[in-house]
Amino acid sequence: MTYKFEKPILVTKPLMPKKEDIFKLFEEVMDSGWITNMGKQHAIFEKEIAEYLEVSNASVFNNGTLALIVALKSLNLPIGSEVITTPFTFAATAHSIAWNGLIPVFADIEQKTMTLCPKAIEKAITSKTSAVLPVHVYGFPCDVIAIDALAKKYNLRVVYDGAHAFTTKISGKSICEYGNVTMLSFHATKLFNSIEGGALIYKDTALGKKIYELRNFGIKKFENAEDIKEGIKTKDLIYDIGINGKINELQAAWGRAVLGMVEDEQISRQAVAKIYKTELSKIDAITIPEMPRNTKNSMQYFPIIIDPKNGISRDDIYDFLIKNNVHSRKYFFPLCSDFKCYKNYQSANPLNLPVAHKIADNILCLPFYGELSEDKRVEKICDIIKGLLHV
Numbered sequence: 001m002t003y004k005f006e007k008p009i010l011v012t013k014p015l016m017p018k019k020e021d022i023f024k025l026f027e028e029v030m031d032s033g034w035i036t037n038m039g040k041q042h043a044i045f046e047k048e049i050a051e052y053l054e055v056s057n058a059s060v061f062n063n064g065t066l067a068l069i070v071a072l073k074s075l076n077l078p079i080g081s082e083v084i085t086t087p088f089t090f091a092a093t094a095h096s097i098a099w100n101g102l103i104p105v106f107a108d109i110e111q112k113t114m115t116l117c118p119k120a121i122e123k124a125i126t127s128k129t130s131a132v133l134p135v136h137v138y139g140f141p142c143d144v145i146a147i148d149a150l151a152k153k154y155n156l157r158v159v160y161d162g163a164h165a166f167t168t169k170i171s172g173k174s175i176c177e178y179g180n181v182t183m184l185s186f187h188a189t190k191l192f193n194s195i196e197g198g199a200l201i202y203k204d205t206a207l208g209k210k211i212y213e214l215r216n217f218g219i220k221k222f223e224n225a226e227d228i229k230e231g232i233k234t235k236d237l238i239y240d241i242g243i244n245g246k247i248n249e250l251q252a253a254w255g256r257a258v259l260g261m262v263e264d265e266q267i268s269r270q271a272v273a274k275i276y277k278t279e280l281s282k283i284d285a286i287t288i289p290e291m292p293r294n295t296k297n298s299m300q301y302f303p304i305i306i307d308p309k310n311g312i313s314r315d316d317i318y319d320f321l322i323k324n325n326v327h328s329r330k331y332f333f334p335l336c337s338d339f340k341c342y343k344n345y346q347s348a349n350p351l352n353l354p355v356a357h358k359i360a361d362n363i364l365c366l367p368f369y370g371e372l373s374e375d376k377r378v379e380k381i382c383d384i385i386k387g388l389l390h391v
């Protein structure tokens with residue numbers, strides 16, 4: 001017996017701040033007369049993010065994609081050089097490389113973590129390689145130790161796409177502390193949101209100054225009165241090709257109000273994950289990817305992998321769930337390497353990416369947000385899946 005939901009169950013539901021909290025902050029912004037360009041909310045938000053994640057430095061942005069574009073730009077990679085990345089990700093990852101005039105080179109992923117395989121990275125390195133852009137997909141940490149070692153051996157820069165890795169830790173340390181710089185996304189569909197938004201996390205303060213300037217059209221950041229005098233004299237105010245990556249004061253305030261809700265949401269999501277695991281893990285055709293032991297899960301997605309051996313595919317389950325008003329998502333199908341803009345690249349050849357293809361063809365992200373544990377909704381979603389699989 002399966003169950004059809006009356007109202008659609010979507011893959012996620014954004015955390016909304018309490019109205020009284022957000023109205024108070026909005027009032028403060030409006031009364032101040034300062035609504036963007038690195039105002040008070042922006043400064044506090046940036047500080048609160050760094051403290052919350054226990055990282056060295058954070059620079060906040062108006063979205064994760066622009067943050068990633070700026071991260072790559074900040075490293076001065078030679079135009080036309082190659083950046084090795086995963087095809088199993090959202091379009092923004094490969095696009096950020098291409099927008100910088102760099103060439104994305106796709107390498108295969110690991111079966112277990114679905115992240116870039118260090119052996120595949122090493123195989124893809126050429127004299128033109130300047131950087132690696134791995135993705136902590138679904139918050140699963142990449143093999144940061146092996147990637148660090150490769151970066152040292154071949155003198156490569158490492159930019160992590162941590163769009164899904166807000167609060168992911170390995171052995172108690174933030175995943176964002178690895179590599180040269182890590183991008184986080186604060187989009188509405190993420191665990192933590194500032195409606196749209198993102199951040200770059202880095203240790204090097206000189207890099208931080210560059211990031212600050214690139215985020216603000218390349219306008220020089222004057223550190224003292226002497227700098228200002230010199231800048232005005234030489235008219236050297238714009239020193240690089242920057243962009244507008246600034247988050248406005250209302251969104252920074254929204255992010256601040258949501259930040260305090262993340263921990264409770266993660267606890268509720270743990271309860272949802274537990275029910276999914278209890279209900280689905282014994283089904284032969286379903287694999288639930290497990291985080292490595294020493295990892296703190298970010299709780300952003302709940303992916304399952306469906307083995308089509310019984311004649312029922314991922315697409316069959318996806319369609320059947322929709323019929324019952326449950327909207328799961330096929331993140332990340334198709335692979336970036338199959339997009340029209342990249343599919344003719346040599347590295348996009350499916351023979352180069354067997355694991356990524358296998359995972360992309362069989363993955364399904366189930367609805368995942370705290371409220372789902374109410375009214376036995378998770379159990380009902382599982383019943384729909386079990387009904388189709390006759391288990």
Ligand code: T4K
Binds near residue numbers: 012187188
């Ligand atoms: N790198 C990676 C690995 C990423 O996954 C992403 C973004 C980025 C980089 C770039 O970061 P940002 O520039 O976005 O900060 C969504 C998101 O737009 C995107 O942020 C995310 N990854 C990607 C995986 O998913 P869509 O096209 O699937 O979104 P959409 O509009 O279909 O929304 C998904 C579901 O979320 C809806 O079915 C319902 C729910 N939803 C969505 C919105 C916007 C709501 O309930 N309320 C809402 O306001 O791309």
